Amino acid sequence: MQIIENFSLQEYNTFGIQAYAKFFAQAGTTDELLYISQQTGMFKKPHLVLGGGSNILFTKDFDGTIIKISMRGMEVVDESASNVYLNVNAGENWDDLVEYCVQQSWGGLENLSLIPGQTGSSPIQNIGAYGVELKDHFHSLEALHKQSGQKKTFTAQECKFGYRDSFFKREGRDQYIILSVTFILDKEPAINTSYAALAAELQKGGITQPDIHDIREAVIRIRRSKLPDPVAIGNAGSFFKNPVINTEQYKRLSEAFPDVVSYPDKNGIKIAAGWLIERSGLKGYRLGDAGVHEKQALVLVNYGNAKGSDIVKLAEMIRCSVMENFGVGLEAEVNIV
Numbered sequence: 001m002q003i004i005e006n007f008s009l010q011e012y013n014t015f016g017i018q019a020y021a022k023f024f025a026q027a028g029t030t031d032e033l034l035y036i037s038q039q040t041g042m043f044k045k046p047h048l049v050l051g052g053g054s055n056i057l058f059t060k061d062f063d064g065t066i067i068k069i070s071m072r073g074m075e076v077v078d079e080s081a082s083n084v085y086l087n088v089n090a091g092e093n094w095d096d097l098v099e100y101c102v103q104q105s106w107g108g109l110e111n112l113s114l115i116p117g118q119t120g121s122s123p124i125q126n127i128g129a130y131g132v133e134l135k136d137h138f139h140s141l142e143a144l145h146k147q148s149g150q151k152k153t154f155t156a157q158e159c160k161f162g163y164r165d166s167f168f169k170r171e172g173r174d175q176y177i178i179l180s181v182t183f184i185l186d187k188e189p190a191i192n193t194s195y196a197a198l199a200a201e202l203q204k205g206g207i208t209q210p211d212i213h214d215i216r217e218a219v220i221r222i223r224r225s226k227l228p229d230p231v232a233i234g235n236a237g238s239f240f241k242n243p244v245i246n247t248e249q250y251k252r253l254s255e256a257f258p259d260v261v262s263y264p265d266k267n268g269i270k271i272a273a274g275w276l277i278e279r280s281g282l283k284g285y286r287l288g289d290a291g292v293h294e295k296q297a298l299v300l301v302n303y304g305n306a307k308g309s310d311i312v313k314l315a316e317m318i319r320c321s322v323m324e325n326f327g328v329g330l331e332a333e334v335n336i337v
């Protein structure tokens with residue numbers, strides 16, 4: 001285990017932004033994590049916990065320690081007639097986990113196929129896609145409290161999951177390092193085809209009674225056709241959250257724009273941010289090497305040599321334009337550092 005100085009982060013963020021960390025280290029075990037923190041005293045100084053770097057935008061060099069979470073391994077910790085309880089260490093690749101569960105015929109995570117990143121980061125924004133959120137199959141997680149060095153187990157309720165949101169983005173922000181997550185998986189999977197695009201993809205393939213293998217394959221096909229592959233074009237997936245507005249605001253918006261794309265939400269009406277950006281005429285828009293993706297307006301991309309500050313400038317422009325056109329505010333989903 002090494003602590004490396006002046007370390008390039010370009011390969012450690014899916015935007016492919018060039019930025020340097022003053023110090024960089026990888027923790028393959030919790031003991032290594034504790035050792036590095038003691039050696040560098042990093043929890044008392046500027047530091048950043050890094051997973052797969054797929055939800056992060058570096059806008060400048062990082063003047064502190066970046067610790068990459070690399071704890072691997074998973075095990076079944078309990079089982080009942082209908083469920084398997086799988087504990088997964090934070091450094092496991094998310095999609096490898098989903099693939100493994102599908103191979104075992106354990107249902108629950110298949111709609112979340114092909115989301116980049118690591119398992120330890122998945123509860124932070126309660127990752128979601130195609131009608132399922134992480135919280136739907138979450139049991140608990142174990143985290144290290146940075147200040148006290150104590151481990152704490154969090155239940156689903158304590159995680160306060162919301163739409164792309166949790167305790168770890170609010171009151172608990174920057175206070176904990178997630179070490180492992182335990183999932184509840186179904187031995188007799190309940191198939192979720194509530195998301196219209198997924199149902200349509202299955203229908204297109206003539207699949208009327210899909211199993212979890214079919215769901216995973218269909219989700220992967222849709223994602224590959226719609227979303228840019230970060231290996232080819234740097235990006236961090238959806239740059240903004242879909243804004244949730246109240247019924248009064250929605251009434252005004254839908255009267256002016258009857259084709260507005262929206263979904264019911266427990267806190268109001270969720271508006272498709274991609275629609276707002278596209279209808280602002282910004283799909284495919286470029287500001288140097290920073291751009292709005294041609295197929296998916298919600299995804300901002302790095303065409304080669306964009307700096308983090310270029311992406312931020314573009315995001316600001318989009319935010320102003322959407323506010324001016326529709327009176328709706330956009331909030332970044334990506335963590336800007």
Ligand SMILES: Cc1cc2nc3c(=O)[nH]c(=O)nc-3n(C[C@H](O)[C@H](O)[C@H](O)COP(=O)(O)OP(=O)(O)OC[C@H]3O[C@@H](n4cnc5c(N)ncnc54)[C@H](O)[C@@H]3O)c2cc1C
Pocket residue numbers: 014048049050051052053054055056069090115116117118119120121122124125126127128129176177178179227228229230235236237238335
């Ligand atoms: C092409 C593409 C498609 C995407 N599609 C989706 C999607 O459909 N749905 C969705 O929800 N997201 C999506 N994302 C966003 C992203 O994949 C998720 O947010 C993912 O969970 C981020 O994981 P990561 O390991 O890369 O996190 P990172 O980007 O490394 O970190 C994200 C945040 O979590 C913190 N963090 C990381 N690990 C830990 C830890 N162990 N303990 C404490 N804090 C930690 C970091 O400090 C940072 O603040 C997509 C991204 C891309 C590039």
